Every structure is written in structure tokens, then in C-alpha cells.
Amino acid sequence: MRIELLCVVALWEWLCRREEEDFEDSLQLRFILFSLAFQLNRLAGRNMSREFCPARPLFGGAISSHFPQRFEDVSNIRQVPDHQEVFVDPSRDESLIIELLDFKSEVGDDGSASWFLHDLAREQDAEGFKLIEQSEVIEAPGLTFRNIPAVVTTATGEMAISKGRQGREAQNLVRVYVANLRLKGVETDALVTAYEPILINPLSESAEAVGSGLAVPASQSGNMPMCDVIKQSLSTFKVNDWSLFGSPAC
Known part of the structure; x- marks a missing residue:
């Protein structure tokens, strides 16, 4: 297993160092490496931590949710938009974002999370976006308001994105998990988004903090994988004060 991991890292770093290359061919090769790297990550990190x-x-x-304490509140460092809560684990370059948006009535419940995931890829000028999976519509009885039911959908995708203002030459390969809680009683789309790096580009600013190449599997480091982090956050998502949405609690 160690040899296979080193081969993937070596190929990735060689690709990033090439000065002249066809961008499309390069992108395809990056995603081939990504797929291999992800499978190796799964094999290397079978033991799930608690x-x-x-x-x-x-x-x-007004809202609460449970997720690992290692995620730091970004608002303690910089200003965050009022409709967002942003948490990061800088030691792993992982992030969890909870945001409240106006309800998208033009988007159907079926596949709503994948719609938001595609929209996210467009906003971040992502390359090579690929939808991996999406869930069916699931009712969320604990989030019903004034007898109007809430529903949840989830989606997972892969994409190459850059950090901050960096260009495409510094793109990292990441897996993104999105959960869309449709709080219809208060006309709000709540989004929970989790970012999990798979391959870090040597040119990315992330490389300074966590190093370049293949990311170390979370469970191998004694951490909960991001797929489980978002499940934990979603399953414990609770509205404590509905007046947050401008509606008096019943």
C-alpha cells in the first residue's frame, strides 16, 4: 500500500511541475490520479475514529448542530457573512459551512442538493466537475414548522478548485458533500457543505499548511472522515428559535 501511495504522489507532483502541457489532457490525467488516490485512501483509512x-x-x-470540536469557528479570525457559519480544521484543510438562503421555488425537491452542488462548482470556477451520487428526497419531521413539512436531499461531487484568489494552475482536487434542508415553513434553503481535499497542488497555498500531494486519510489520522462529519451535522441539525427566520415560534 505504501508503494502505491508514493507512486500516486510522485505522478501528481511531476504533473504539476510540467511547464508546457495540454490543459485538457492534464485535467483528465489529474482526475484519473484522483480516482486512484481516493480508492487508496479508502483502503488506507478503514478504521473509523470516534x-x-x-x-x-x-x-x-437559534440553530445548533453537532460536529467534531477540531473545527474552528472562522468568525473568531475574520468576518463571515451573516447568512453563513464557517468552520475549518487548518491542520487538514477541511471545512464545514452552514448557510441560510432564500428558498429556491424554481428548484424541485428531487435533486435539489445536486442543483446547489452544480451552482457551487460554477461559482468557484471549478474544473472537471463530476457528480458522484445524490440521494432521494427524505422527510425531516423534526424540522416541520406550522405543520409544513421539511425535506432533505444530499449530493456528493468531485472538482478541481483553487483557494482564494489563486488561479487554475494552483487547483486542488477535492470531494464536496452538500446537504440541502428545505425549510418550507419559513421559505428557507439551509445548506450544509463539507470540503475534503484529496490531492493538494504544490502551488496551492494549502500546501504551506498541510503539504502537497495525497491527503492523509482522516481515519488514519484519528479523525472522523468528512462524509461522516456532514452526516453527524445533518442528523443533529436543530432549530431552537424559529424567530430567526422572521416568524414567531408556535
């Missing part, structure tokens, strides 16, 4: 996941107050405590 992390302490306390209740985290969101939006002034």
Missing part, C-alpha cells in the same frame, strides 16, 4: 462532537451554537444559538 471524535468528540459537542453541540455547536449557530446563528446566535
Whole structure:
């Protein structure tokens, strides 16, 4: 297993160092390496860890959700838009974002999470976007308001994106998980988005913090994988004060 991992890393770093190459061919090769790397990651990180996941107050405590304590509140470092809560684990370059958006009535419940995932890829000027899976519509009885049911859909995708203002030459390959909670009683689309790096580009600013090449599997590092982080956050998502949405609680 160690030899296979080293081969993937070596190929990735060689690709990033090439000065003259056809961009489309390069992108295809990157995603071939990505697929191989992801499978190796799964094999290398079979033992799932158990992390302490306390209740985290969101939006002034009006909402709460449980996820690992290692995720730091970005608002303690910089300003975050009022409709977002952003948490990061800088040691792994992983992030979890919870945001509240106006309800997209033109988007059907079936596949709503994949719609938001595609929209996210467009906003971030992603390359090589690929939808891996999406769920069916699931009712969320705990989020019903005034007898109007809420529903949830999820989607997972892969894409190459850059950090901050960096260009495409510094793109990292990441896996992105999106959960869309449709709070119809208050006309709100709540999104929970988790970013998991798979291959870090040597030119990316992320390489300074976590190193370039193949990301170390979360469970191998004693951490909960991001696919389980978002499941934990989603399953414990709770609205404590519905007046957050401008509606008096019933």
C-alpha cells in the first residue's frame, strides 16, 4: 500500500511541475490520479475514529448542530457573512459551512442538493466537475414548522478548485458533500457543505499548511472522515428559535 501511495504522489507532483502541457489532457490525467488516490485512501483509512462532537451554537444559538470540536469557528479570525457559519480544521484543510438562503421555488425537491452542488462548482470556477451520487428526497419531521413539512436531499461531487484568489494552475482536487434542508415553513434553503481535499497542488497555498500531494486519510489520522462529519451535522441539525427566520415560534 505504501508503494502505491508514493507512486500516486510522485505522478501528481511531476504533473504539476510540467511547464508546457495540454490543459485538457492534464485535467483528465489529474482526475484519473484522483480516482486512484481516493480508492487508496479508502483502503488506507478503514478504521473509523470516534471524535468528540459537542453541540455547536449557530446563528446566535437559534440553530445548533453537532460536529467534531477540531473545527474552528472562522468568525473568531475574520468576518463571515451573516447568512453563513464557517468552520475549518487548518491542520487538514477541511471545512464545514452552514448557510441560510432564500428558498429556491424554481428548484424541485428531487435533486435539489445536486442543483446547489452544480451552482457551487460554477461559482468557484471549478474544473472537471463530476457528480458522484445524490440521494432521494427524505422527510425531516423534526424540522416541520406550522405543520409544513421539511425535506432533505444530499449530493456528493468531485472538482478541481483553487483557494482564494489563486488561479487554475494552483487547483486542488477535492470531494464536496452538500446537504440541502428545505425549510418550507419559513421559505428557507439551509445548506450544509463539507470540503475534503484529496490531492493538494504544490502551488496551492494549502500546501504551506498541510503539504502537497495525497491527503492523509482522516481515519488514519484519528479523525472522523468528512462524509461522516456532514452526516453527524445533518442528523443533529436543530432549530431552537424559529424567530430567526422572521416568524414567531408556535
